[in-house]
Amino acid sequence: MELWREILVDKAKQNRDQTVIDRPNEDELRKLTEIGRLIATSLSTDEAFEEFARLAKSLVPHDRLALAALTPDFNHVDSVFVSGIEVDQPNASQRVIIPHGRIKHQMFVDFQQYHAVDDELNELTELVDDEKYRIAAGLRSVLSTPLIWNGEPQGVMTLRSLDPKAFGLRQRMLANEIGRQIAGSVAMARQANELRRLAEEQVAIAEIGRIVSSTLVIEEVLASFVEVVRGLVPFDRVVVTAFDEDLNEVTDVLVDGLSLEQETIGISYPLPESKIQQNVILNQQTLVANNSVYQELAARSVAEVQRYNIGSRSLLMTPLVWQGRTVGTLNLRSKDPQAYGEHQRELAEQIAAQIAGAIATSKQYALLKKESVERERLSKQNDTIAEIGRIVSSTFRLQDVYSQFAEKARKLIPFDRIVIATLNPDCTIATDVLVEGEGTKNTVGKQFPVPGNVRELALRNHDPLILNEPDYSKEILPKYPLERDQMSAGLRSVMIVPLVSRGVVVGTIHFRSRENSPYNQETASVAAQIGSQIAGAVAASEQFESLRRSEKLLRTQVTVFETSADSINILRPDGSIESVNDAYLKETGYTREEALNQGPGFLRPPGQDAEYEEAWDTLSSGRSWFGVLKSVRKNGETYPVEHSVTPVFDDDGEIVRFVGIRRDVSDRLQAEEDRAARMRLDVENRELAEIARQREEFFTSVSHELRTPLTATMSFADILSRDRQGTLTGLQLEHLDVIKRNSRSLNELVEDMLDFSRLGTDRLKLDRSDVEVHALVESVVESMEPTIRAKSQQVEVVSAPVPVWINADSGRITQVISNLMANSSKYSESGSNIRVELELINDYAHIKVVDQGVGISETEQDEIFTPFFRSKREDVQIQPGTGLGLAISKTLIELHDGQIQVSSIENEGSTFAVILPVTSHK
Numbered sequence: 001m002e003l004w005r006e007i008l009v010d011k012a013k014q015n016r017d018q019t020v021i022d023r024p025n026e027d028e029l030r031k032l033t034e035i036g037r038l039i040a041t042s043l044s045t046d047e048a049f050e051e052f053a054r055l056a057k058s059l060v061p062h063d064r065l066a067l068a069a070l071t072p073d074f075n076h077v078d079s080v081f082v083s084g085i086e087v088d089q090p091n092a093s094q095r096v097i098i099p100h101g102r103i104k105h106q107m108f109v110d111f112q113q114y115h116a117v118d119d120e121l122n123e124l125t126e127l128v129d130d131e132k133y134r135i136a137a138g139l140r141s142v143l144s145t146p147l148i149w150n151g152e153p154q155g156v157m158t159l160r161s162l163d164p165k166a167f168g169l170r171q172r173m174l175a176n177e178i179g180r181q182i183a184g185s186v187a188m189a190r191q192a193n194e195l196r197r198l199a200e201e202q203v204a205i206a207e208i209g210r211i212v213s214s215t216l217v218i219e220e221v222l223a224s225f226v227e228v229v230r231g232l233v234p235f236d237r238v239v240v241t242a243f244d245e246d247l248n249e250v251t252d253v254l255v256d257g258l259s260l261e262q263e264t265i266g267i268s269y270p271l272p273e274s275k276i277q278q279n280v281i282l283n284q285q286t287l288v289a290n291n292s293v294y295q296e297l298a299a300r301s302v303a304e305v306q307r308y309n310i311g312s313r314s315l316l317m318t319p320l321v322w323q324g325r326t327v328g329t330l331n332l333r334s335k336d337p338q339a340y341g342e343h344q345r346e347l348a349e350q351i352a353a354q355i356a357g358a359i360a361t362s363k364q365y366a367l368l369k370k371e372s373v374e375r376e377r378l379s380k381q382n383d384t385i386a387e388i389g390r391i392v393s394s395t396f397r398l399q400d401v402y403s404q405f406a407e408k409a410r411k412l413i414p415f416d417r418i419v420i421a422t423l424n425p426d427c428t429i430a431t432d433v434l435v436e437g438e439g440t441k442n443t444v445g446k447q448f449p450v451p452g453n454v455r456e457l458a459l460r461n462h463d464p465l466i467l468n469e470p471d472y473s474k475e476i477l478p479k480y481p482l483e484r485d486q487m488s489a490g491l492r493s494v495m496i497v498p499l500v501s502r503g504v505v506v507g508t509i510h511f512r513s514r515e516n517s518p519y520n521q522e523t524a525s526v527a528a529q530i531g532s533q534i535a536g537a538v539a540a541s542e543q544f545e546s547l548r549r550s551e552k553l554l555r556t557q558v559t560v561f562e563t564s565a566d567s568i569n570i571l572r573p574d575g576s577i578e579s580v581n582d583a584y585l586k587e588t589g590y591t592r593e594e595a596l597n598q599g600p601g602f603l604r605p606p607g608q609d610a611e612y613e614e615a616w617d618t619l620s621s622g623r624s625w626f627g628v629l630k631s632v633r634k635n636g637e638t639y640p641v642e643h644s645v646t647p648v649f650d651d652d653g654e655i656v657r658f659v660g661i662r663r664d665v666s667d668r669l670q671a672e673e674d675r676a677a678r679m680r681l682d683v684e685n686r687e688l689a690e691i692a693r694q695r696e697e698f699f700t701s702v703s704h705e706l707r708t709p710l711t712a713t714m715s716f717a718d719i720l721s722r723d724r725q726g727t728l729t730g731l732q733l734e735h736l737d738v739i740k741r742n743s744r745s746l747n748e749l750v751e752d753m754l755d756f757s758r759l760g761t762d763r764l765k766l767d768r769s770d771v772e773v774h775a776l777v778e779s780v781v782e783s784m785e786p787t788i789r790a791k792s793q794q795v796e797v798v799s800a801p802v803p804v805w806i807n808a809d810s811g812r813i814t815q816v817i818s819n820l821m822a823n824s825s826k827y828s829e830s831g832s833n834i835r836v837e838l839e840l841i842n843d844y845a846h847i848k849v850v851d852q853g854v855g856i857s858e859t860e861q862d863e864i865f866t867p868f869f870r871s872k873r874e875d876v877q878i879q880p881g882t883g884l885g886l887a888i889s890k891t892l893i894e895l896h897d898g899q900i901q902v903s904s905i906e907n908e909g910s911t912f913a914v915i916l917p918v919t920s921h922k
């Protein structure tokens with residue numbers, strides 16, 4: 001067994017590592033959707049399964065397909081549908097046991113596919129008997145896919161093939177996808193199976209009643225009894241014992257199956273000394289002992305250890321109780337250490353109820369040798385009861401057989417009117433389902449509140465209630481006014497039988513009679529037997545009807561849930577995840593297996609505890625919660641999610657689930673943020689534009705006011721300095737030069753200020769034309785001559801070997817180069833050299849102005865292009881200047897799609913380079 005676990009874990013690991021690679025392609029997706037639609041829209045599941053098998057085969061080629069549903073105890077699977085190659089198999093049964101700890105069981109625990117080929121299958125036969133028949137049919141590979149629905153295993157889809165290589169990774173992935181489509185349907189089939197099985201069990205139990213009552217010598221019917229019991233509860237040895245009246249001695253009246261060395265049939269021995277068995281006999285409680293519990297019991301009992309030695313591993317011992325007395329026991333033993341659960345205990349108790357009477361009467365009659373007439377009557381009565389069981393178990397639509405039932409019941413119990421009603425789960429509302437006979441009107445389908453109705457008296461304990469005259473008139477009529485109608489219709493007695501199925505009252509039968517005292521202990525006991533025959537069927541029929549109703553609703557809801565574009569998750573009251581839809585998985589990046597059963601903090605990013613707790617407080621107080629919370633995806637990304645979570649309540653107002661709808665709103669929030677930022681920027685830009693406009697207006701008017709007197713000053717200084725009359729002294733002429741020089745630089749300053757004021761407005765416009773750079777540089781050098789000569793500096797021009805054309809505003813480029821040369825002159829010693837170089841590099845004109853001046857420190861190099869920046873150096877500060885020249889130059893060059901760069905070493909000199917694109921057509 002350990003070996004298989006290893007293989008499985010290994011395989012599960014392989015699956016995990018590899019399934020990520022593949023997704024279904026378009027054609028496959030179409031088929032998968034078709035399967036989903038087919039299964040969801042067709043209620044006639046048999047036809048749907050045929051069509052499903054055809055589609056499944058075209059997706060994953062195979063030779064045999066089997067669908068099986070898990071039984072509620074997880075110990076078996078029931079076959080739901082099989083197609084493909086026939087397997088020749090003796091004793092093939094619809095139901096297959098899944099031994100604990102073995103393959104399929106593990107598959108349902110781990111939710112992993114199981115795949116095996118050839119040799120592995122041979123190994124499998126050691127554990128699963130049936131496997132050898134499949135190998136014999138030539139099937140060489142198997143792929144079992146667990147069907148998971150709502151986070152719970154429902155069954156298994158098993159594909160087999162003659163080809164050992166049939167199920168590769170892609171096929172396994174597709175099988176998984178198919179499984180997801182049909183799991184819901186199998187879940188439905190599973191519930192229907194369960195109901196059908198319960199009904200069949202009721203038939204079998206009724207059959208037992210018939211068998212044992214047909215004779216007084218139980219040994220005569222041993223074989224058929226054993227066969228029917230075997231269909232209900234599995235066993236390897238069955239024993240029925242009978243006690244003497246003083247509970248001193250036990251006799252084995254029936255033994256079948258596994259045999260002991262010395263058989264015990266017919267042998268009498270003292271009551272077993274084991275306390276556990278005495279508990280069965282004295283307290284009339286069924287004993288279930290599996291595995292280790294059974295082992296302990298066997299170790300303490302000499303008799304039991306013999307049974308252990310022949311292989312028994314589980315024991316189910318049920319007392320046979322007749323008229324309050326323990327008359328014997330029904331002992332079932334199995335080699336399966338997990339054979340007996342709650343359901344088997346219930347069935348055994350029902351079988352015991354059927355045979356207790358026979359065991360008791362057979363002993364009594366043997367003793368008293370009663371008349372055969374009475375025997376006959378009792379036997380007929382038992383027959384009729386069994387017949388009733390068969391009738392009601394033959395269909396889920398009980399309304400079809402109610403009148404047949406009433407006819408049979410009339411043979412056993414006298415009545416003039418019979419009413420069967422079903423009860424809702426909390427027994428507050430009764431619905432009439434059968435009304436026959438005299439009295440008040442037909443009320444089939446009508447509902448009545450239970451409180452205030454006489455039937456409430458019968459629900460207190462589970463026994464029939466007899467209300468005969470005169471008690472009926474005296475005590476019941478005053479308390480229950482509704483009963484007056486019955487009285488006035490002449491019905492004077494009533495017997496109310498509660499219908500109890502699995503410990504729950506599911507309905508009532510009212511027998512009413514015109515007689516004064518028709519009902520007594522005997523009729524009550526017969527009525528109780530009838531009640532027990534039909535209670536199970538009533539419950540199953542109710543369940544079946546509501547299943548059919550909810551099935552359709554469920555299918556619609558499931559489709560809505562699955563196809564919703566919004567993520568949906570359903571949480572249990574403790575906040576753990578019960579189910580999620582595909583959109584949720586896509587949003588979060590987790591697989592369904594990873595997401596299910598996670599707690600409330602699953603997607604909570606660190607630091608969001610307070611926000612989550614607040615939402616949770618609102619929810620757990622029963623209110624809905626809407627809002628945006630941060631979530632974190634599997635890949636670690638944090639994103640905002642708009643939540644809408646609503647609690648779901650049961651009838652008592654308790655929270656049973658939370659339904660959460662979530663939407664990733666990062667795109668929406670981002671868009672909102674962007675819009676706000678854009679609006680802020682727009683406002684800022686408008687404000688800035690306004691400031692720039694005002695500034696420009698101011699500068700324009702100031703410079704205009706300055707220029708007029710300045711122009712006048714310059715012109716008159718010019719006229720004066722020409723000295724037409726020759727009357728000016730040398731000193732006066734020198735003074736005039738100073739006036740002219742200062743006026744010129746004042747004029748330049750005004751020009752700079754005008755330019756600066758235009759920075760950032762659209763008033764700085766270029767007047768472009770094709771310009772040859774050598775010519776331009778020559779003219780700049782020429783105009784700068786006086787300034788440079790004044791400091792006894794020399795200018796050297798280094799030309800490029802070819803003409804260099806740019807498309808530019810020649811006035812503006814002249815302004816920039818002049819500015820650079822003026823700076824070089826200003827910030828260099830008298831007598832130093834200035835070089836203007838012209839180069840053509842990769843379609844760019846490089847115009848460099850190189851000096852041997854004070855240079856610029858590295859930190860200051862970053863700042864010299866900002867308006868008003870001037871170096872802190874003293875030798876710079878003493879020179880006139882505004883700190884605007886380079887800022888304006890930079891803007892002008894950039895308007896030309898060019899660049900201006902500086903490189904400099906302090907106290908050694910600077911190089912300014914203007915780089916401009918050349919025109920292509922020259």
Ligand code: ADP
Pocket residue numbers: 819823824827851853854855856864869870871872876880881882883884885886887910
């Ligand atoms: P201004 O020359 O009117 O101060 P600029 O914008 O033309 O204004 O120059 C800004 C600053 O850059 C100058 O104050 C000076 O500190 C530095 N600078 C510019 N050119 C040179 C150069 N050729 N040599 C050294 N420093 C320079």
